[in-house]
Amino acid sequence: MWNAKDIPLFPAAGAAVLRFAPLTPLSMAGAHLVKTLVQRHPSLFSRLGEQAEKTFLIDPTDLPFAFRLQPHGEAPSLEAVRREDAGFWDARIGGPLAALLGLVHGVYDGDALFFSRDLVIEGDTEAVLALRNAIDNEEIDLASEVAALFGPLEHVASAPARRVSSLVGAWFGVALTREDESHA
Amino acid sequence: MSRPQLELVCPAGTPAAFRAAIDAGAHTVYCGFNDETNARNFPGLNFSADELATSIAYAHKKGAHALVAINTFPRAGAVELWHRRVDDAARLRADAVILADIGLLDYASKKHPDLRLHLSVQAAAANADAIRFYAKAFGVKRVVLPRVLTVQEIAAVNRDIEIETEVFIFGGLCVMAEGRCSLSSYATGKSPNMNGACSPASHVEYREEDGDLVSRLGGFAIHRVHAGEAAPYPTLCKGCFEAGDYKGHVFEDPSSLDAAELIPQLAEAGVTALKIEGRQRSRSYTESVVRNFRKAVDDYAAGRPVVAGALRGLTEGQTTTAGSYRKTWR
Amino acid sequence: MTKNFSLTVGPLQFNWSADAFSDFYARIADEAPVDRVVIGETVCSKRTPFYEDRIPAAIERLQAGGKTVVLGSLGMVTLEREKRAARELFEQTALEVEINDLTLMNWARPPFSIGPLINVYNEATLAYLAGQGAKLFCLPPEIPFASVEKLAHAANQCDAVAEIWAYGRIPLAISARCYHARVHGLSKDSCQFVCDKDPDGLTVNTLEGQQFLAVNGVQTMSQNFCNLIADLDKLASAGVKSLRLSPHTGDFVAVCKTFADVASGVMSGADGLARLKAAAPDATFSNGFLFGSCGAAELTPA
16 A cells, blocks of 8 residues: 655656756657557547647646646647646646656555645646546556557666666656555 | 455446456446446546446446436427437346436336436435335336435435445545535536536636635636645535535535445445446546455455554545444534 | 415425424415415424424424415435334325435325425326326426427316416525535534525625535535516416425515415516515526526526
């Protein structure tokens, strides 16, 4: 049984380094990732329904930047943005990176994170709820999504991706693959 | 004396949560179609007919049961949609449908005489005679009891009726008699009875004001919680208000039901099934709660002590109550 | 224009003293131009002993005043004595009964009425109950006008009457818990009947001071008063045949007279509304459930 209060924060030193990191490579990877997600999880978008047209600010509060997600059916996008120039969004979901990743991986319950104030919601509540529910149904494993970015080389990339993410996960206390769930 | 095996009836808002519930030991899973016919009509939630077919097949393969909740009250002039959903559930071999509306019960009992009918908590049948009416008129086989009765009253009801009873054991707690509450439509125009949503997200607004989290429903301020305090759902019966000299939770504190410690008494009161609330929750919630309660009912059946209170972190307000099952709650 | 509405005085929802109870029904009997009066405790069975010995005289006087008297049942029946009382409504009187809890269907004797607390949301449910002998349906107050039109049509086809909640605070919810006791720091079992302090209900405000709801013992009500006086043309063309006026303090006979005047075409809806504002200066009026975005919405002009 997990306790929401024990959610680890991204190490401050790491966050300080990332403050000056260029965001373009991250945005390119994000754009790629979300495109692969669309192909691999079509029901994610059917579940979102009209909420797919909304713009979400996914805001890991322990990182110096946030992600602007537009799951729009035809041209989905995920770009890394500095908080101060995040631009327009319909809904903001804020919380420690570990909480956000744990949500995606089904380690954490969104309502429980909300009750414990580890998750903050602003703006279009209906859109947030739809996104949360749609993602929860997909049983997404970000490590295999990343591996899938390699296309035909997926099987080659999968094991290293899993190993790296597992190491990173252990380091930061973040569930980066669904297999880490049992440790959370 | 041998103890009964209580049936654990578990929620699923998505096919993933459905599988999680079965894998965690649910005897029975309940779910609904992705439209206004069910009382958890939330964005991104629920099942298409295809998803339901796959899920029901999964339950049956694992020796579990699947119930389909079609438990809103059909809109005047649009009852065909609800009829179609009952037909779908019957065709997809649901083990029972959970209904609340008299007209719909009448339709289902005539059109599908072999389909097992459960009476939803939304019908608010709170005494033996009310239950008898539904059993006699429509052949209802099980009633989900409203959360207004004490354990003693539940025992009395079971002595007086022939059909099975199912009671809520864990999860969100309605303080009002369900199916008889228009608070949500008063503030938002959308109600559980008509639209399948209480305090719908489309009318909820959260805002940080001076470090406090303020939630509004339909423009009415429902709560203001300070930093570090547990946040509640924006349901207005759990809001903070002023009435005369009183300031606080006029209706109910933001806590949820956890009656795990009452499992032995509920079994002795003749209850057949225990229901977990939370179709709107994640598969992580479903998994934890189902696993815990499956262990609890198995422990009870085997004569072992039942351990309660392990799930507080998952609950609203992070506090729990045994609700109306204890008379002092009133 | 004459709208041919029957007027019903609904059951008194609040905990008034026995004397106030008797005085109220005496005035209705003698002075109010209404057709039907529903009498009986619909909210809390603990209140009944205080005035039940006054009921026979009230019924007699109402009948002498030419009113049809209907006995209203409790809204939520749970206790043994409540079941017994509900059953006796059919078995020990010859009067028509208004059912507010489906428990009573076990003993229902046609013709009976269906009260606003029964979930009649669609024509199939209405037809089922009409088939069992229901002849008047006071529709659930939360339904929108589009549903009212369909249900009134369905009622007319079954030779039943569709009635609409037209005046007074609307019952929104009922609970096993007593909120009057709770806000006074009392338990329900030793409530000291504190709900008698608020003869029109106790207003509940948000923490920002906005008026929101009202509590009346185990019942939660709208803060605003439903008022459809300016909407009678629409209701008439929808096929609604009866209007329910729910008792409040103040000059309730004036409320009844105003509805009668507007219904008979003697007075315009706008003038009627002005008169009701004068009769209940503190009340906020609304027709939100029927014609607005929600029950709490401001009065929409006709």
